[in-house]
Structures are given as C-alpha cells and as structure tokens.
Amino acid sequence: MIDKLDNDLGKILREAWNLLKNGCKDRNSAFRCPTISTINVDGHPTSRTLVLRHVDSQHRMLRFHTDRRSPKYTELIQNPNLSCLFYNAPKKIQIRLQCYATIHINNTIARKAWDQSTRMSRICYTINSSPGTPVQKPPPAPAPGEQEIIKSFSNFCVIIAKIKKIEWLYLCSAGHQRAVFEWTRNSSYWASWLTP
Numbered sequence: 001m002i003d004k005l006d007n008d009l010g011k012i013l014r015e016a017w018n019l020l021k022n023g024c025k026d027r028n029s030a031f032r033c034p035t036i037s038t039i040n041v042d043g044h045p046t047s048r049t050l051v052l053r054h055v056d057s058q059h060r061m062l063r064f065h066t067d068r069r070s071p072k073y074t075e076l077i078q079n080p081n082l083s084c085l086f087y088n089a090p091k092k093i094q095i096r097l098q099c100y101a102t103i104h105i106n107n108t109i110a111r112k113a114w115d116q117s118t119r120m121s122r123i124c125y126t127i128n129s130s131p132g133t134p135v136q137k138p139p140p141a142p143a144p145g146e147q148e149i150i151k152s153f154s155n156f157c158v159i160i161a162k163i164k165k166i167e168w169l170y171l172c173s174a175g176h177q178r179a180v181f182e183w184t185r186n187s188s189y190w191a192s193w194l195t196p
C-alpha cells in the first residue's frame, strides 16, 4: 500500500479522497463543481463545469450527470479520455485527475441516479431541442408535467469516470508540494513526489 511506501504520500492520498468526497456532499465546497475536459471531434480539448455527484474511493470512480443529446456525450463515445480539474483556493490545493469514462443510459445505473435526483434536476432533461442548439432568444424555464418528466429519463446520462491518475499540488510558502499517484490496468500503482 501507499502508506507502506511513504507515509507522507499516503497522507496526501487520503486527504485528496477526503476533499473529493466532501465535494459531492457539501454544496459550498470548492470541489463541488470541477472543470471537466474532453476531446471534441476536431481533436480540440473542450472544458465545462459539472456537478460532482458521487465519489467511490474504493473503486476510484466519480459520477457525473448530463444530457445524452449534449456534445460531451458524443465526444466521450468517440474518445472516453476525460480530465477533471479541482481547485480549492482557501486551502491552495489543486487536484488534477486523468480518467476513463463509461456512459450509462437507460440501465440500472442511470435509473438509480435518476431516482436519487431532485425534481428540479430532472426537469432539465425535458427540453425539446438538444443542448447547444442555436435559438433566437433564451427560452423560458421549462414547466413540464409529470409525464414529460418521466419520459425525459431517456435523455438522462450518467458518466462514470474511472480514475487512472491523481496529481496533487499544494501551494505553500515553505515550498510547493506536488505528488502523483498512478494506477495501471491491473490496479497496481506507483506514487511519487514531483518537482512543483
């Protein structure tokens, strides 16, 4: 285990998981809304903010929700590599994750996440046109009936991001601290300090 390799690195990894877990529990956490980057069809990186919905440290997985009609869905189908960037300004801690995404629509994972979502969140999936479609003016907020909300489950998409690499950076006047934790396919890993 990492603790056996280097006690300080083990502490940092635990702190990273605690910050991530707190991000999906605490609405006011700086880690609540990370920047998620994908590669678009032209090979260009594209970034956007997503709410962090769940963190599973045992399986090294994060969960996000989106609309299957959005560009990021197509991007992830074509290229499942995903990057997540978190920054906690008061703590001066940045966490950068390299992940591999799997997409879940109309399956038990999507159903469970949908059932746990608020009505307010579900309403977003009732819009008629795909997110990003040009319109003449900003549309009013949707006010769907219950049947429309139920039907919109088919637009709901869960992104599960499996973490391959965690990079930690702590800005400190006594010396910045940067560390990396990387896992291979068979879940063995290496951890190291890096030059900041």
Ligand SMILES: Cc1cc2nc3c(=O)[nH]c(=O)nc-3n(C[C@H](O)[C@H](O)[C@H](O)COP(=O)(O)O)c2cc1C
Binding pocket: 033, 046, 047, 048, 049, 050, 051, 052, 065, 066, 067, 070, 071, 072, 073, 131, 132
């Ligand atoms: C604070 C905040 C939270 C957001 N959370 C989500 C979210 O959980 N899921 C989502 O699909 N879009 C969310 N968005 C909107 C996305 O940032 C983005 O504009 C939208 O999903 C379209 O992305 P795409 O065109 O890259 O697919 C959020 C935006 C902000 C500002």
